[in-house]
Amino acid sequence: MVLVNEKHVVDRILSGHTEEYGYFLERYGREVFTVVARLVIQQEDAEEITQDAFVKAFNHLSSYSGQSSFSTWLCRIAYNEAINFLRKKRKNVFSVDENEQLLNTVSEEMVDEVLSTEKEERLAYLEEAINRLNPEERMLVTSFYYEGRSFKEIAYIMGIKEKDLANAVNLLSTRLSRIRKKLYVLIKQIEHENK
Amino acid sequence: MEKNEHILREQDTAMKRLAMRQTAKTFYPTNLPYLTMQRVYEERAKTAKRTHWMEGIAVGLMLCLSTIVVFFFCGDAFRRMFDDFFKSMTSYSLDTSSVALIKYALFAFCFVFFVSINALLNRYFGKKE
Numbered sequence: 117m118v119l120v121n122e123k124h125v126v127d128r129i130l131s132g133h134t135e136e137y138g139y140f141l142e143r144y145g146r147e148v149f150t151v152v153a154r155l156v157i158q159q160e161d162a163e164e165i166t167q168d169a170f171v172k173a174f175n176h177l178s179s180y181s182g183q184s185s186f187s188t189w190l191c192r193i194a195y196n197e198a199i200n201f202l203r204k205k206r207k208n209v210f211s212v213d214e215n216e217q218l219l220n221t222v223s224e225e226m227v228d229e230v231l232s233t234e235k236e237e238r239l240a241y242l243e244e245a246i247n248r249l250n251p252e253e254r255m256l257v258t259s260f261y262y263e264g265r266s267f268k269e270i271a272y273i274m275g276i277k278e279k280d281l282a283n284a285v286n287l288l289s290t291r292l293s294r295i296r297k298k299l300y301v302l303i304k305q306i307e308h309e310n311k
Numbered sequence: 312m313e314k315n316e317h318i319l320r321e322q323d324t325a326m327k328r329l330a331m332r333q334t335a336k337t338f339y340p341t342n343l344p345y346l347t348m349q350r351v352y353e354e355r356a357k358t359a360k361r362t363h364w365m366e367g368i369a370v371g372l373m374l375c376l377s378t379i380v381v382f383f384f385c386g387d388a389f390r391r392m393f394d395d396f397f398k399s400m401t402s403y404s405l406d407t408s409s410v411a412l413i414k415y416a417l418f419a420f421c422f423v424f425f426v427s428i429n430a431l432l433n434r435y436f437g438k439k440e
Contacts, residue, residue: 134351134352134355137348137351138344138348141343141344141347141348142344145339145343145344145347146339149337149339149343150337150339153337154333159338163340163343166343166347167343167346167347167350170347170350170351171347171350171351171354174351174354174355175354175358228322228323230325231322231323231324231325231326232322232323232324232325233324233325234324234325234328238325239325239328239329242325242326242329243329243332246329257326258333260316260319260320261320261323261326261327261329261330262326262329262330262333264320266316267316285316289315289316292319296323
């Protein structure tokens with residue numbers, strides 16, 4: 117595989133070689149689309165938002181400092197676009213409806229047992245439970261488990277402030293732990309609904 | 312106490328299996344890069360057009376402002392010059408040398424002014440091939 121200096125490609129695009137932006141589209145198009153598709157679900161919306169994200173990234177290319185990888189920077193823009201889209205559609209982006217007391221009754225062992233299942237039926241319930249999470253939680257779960265991103269990367273994509281990035285690991289670890297419990301509760305709910 | 316990233320990933324095997332399924336499920340349209348690139352080109356053209364308009368407006372404003380400033384500081388002198396010129400044109404006591412000088416100066420001024428305006432308008436608003 118040929119290693120390309122992405123900052124160099126960015127500089128060339130900024131100096132007028134617009135056609136070289138195609139390199140980023142070919143390389144990261146699928147990745148960005150996947151991130152968006154997990155948040156907005158609808159295929160057409162995901163395509164539109166992916167395009168918007170790439171166009172926005174092109175318009176703000178000069179602000180790419182090279183601090184993070186280009187793909188992470190792109191995903192951050194795509195994530196913001198998707199969240200704004202959901203806000204406009206008045207979807208429940210940041211729900212606070214879960215019962216805190218109920219979550220506290222769920223132990224780590226119970227969650228571990230559910231999330232390490234091999235049964236097809238349980239996997240289907242888990243998939244449904246993930247779809248019932250709000251977009252922010254879904255983003256955290258899918259980025260962490262499906263894409264294997266680190267907490268620091270996820271924090272950057274989700275727009276956690278620069279000064280808080282150092283604490284991002286603790287912050288997201290706590291959030292994920294809570295989401296795992298929520299998944300357990302949701303799976304139980306789905307099981308109950310299917311009885 | 313929260314578990315660390317590595318342990319969580321290893322332990323939640325159900326998530327791993329779902330991840331593999333999800334990757335297969337996502338339908339990525341192959342023409343998306345092409346369509347996006349078209350939008351990028353459109354965006355670039357729009358930005359270029361907007362920049363041209365902004366430059367045109369800025370140049371126009373500068374021209375207006377500089378004309379106002381010139382007339383503010385030299386307005387009286389211009390008026391006197393024109394008064395003298397028309398007086399000398401209508402009277403028969405012509406000092407031919409001064410009238411000729413003013414005529415040529417005025418002609419040169421108008422010529423330069425209109426040629427510049429024409430070039431400027433052509434540059435910013437003229438049809439491009």
